Amino acid sequence: MIQLLKKGKAMQKTVIDIPHYKTLSIKHIVLDYNGTLAKDGVLTDAVTRLLPQLSEQYEVHVITADTFGSVHKQVAGFNVSVKVISSDDHTAEKADYVATLGSETCVAVGNGNNDQAMLRRAVLGIALLGDEGCATETLLASDICCKSIEDALELCLNTKRLIATLRA
Secondary structure (H helix, E strand, C coil), X not given: CEEECCCCCCCCCEEEEECCCEEEEECEEEEECECCCEEXXXXXXXXXXXXXXXXXXXXXXXXXXXXXXCHHHXXXXXXXXXXXXXXXXXXXXXXXHHHHHCHHHEEEEECCHHHHHHHHHCCEEEXXXXXXXXXXXXXXXXXXXXXXXXXXXXXXXXXXHHHHHHCC
């Protein structure tokens, strides 16, 4: 079930032409919660600061098993959609969510082993090597690896950084 917190704003796609790589047409940012946006179930300060800016430009989705039971409280007031995964196969459920949104318009960010297929399925996968580390298979499935969620979110806000990183 998707809980929509965003109200009535149709988002345009952000087009990013990356020389000798590909042209991205991004509408959705799909973010893992624990280990990515949150540490021990609590949003990081960088996320609290950057999430409003991100949701002005993109449709932002938080996908989580909600291990700490805190996601709804933590994202209250932000314009995001929340998907609490419930199947026995979190890896497939996350990847299927990206496919449902339209893989070709999604950036996915995560660090856990269950994020690897989501990153692979999205047109742009960003692995996060944060406090919890990053599963090796998820790192290998990514297009970019960032050392912090702040860096990952800022890549989406300052798209020339994406161009500088990915152009051939």
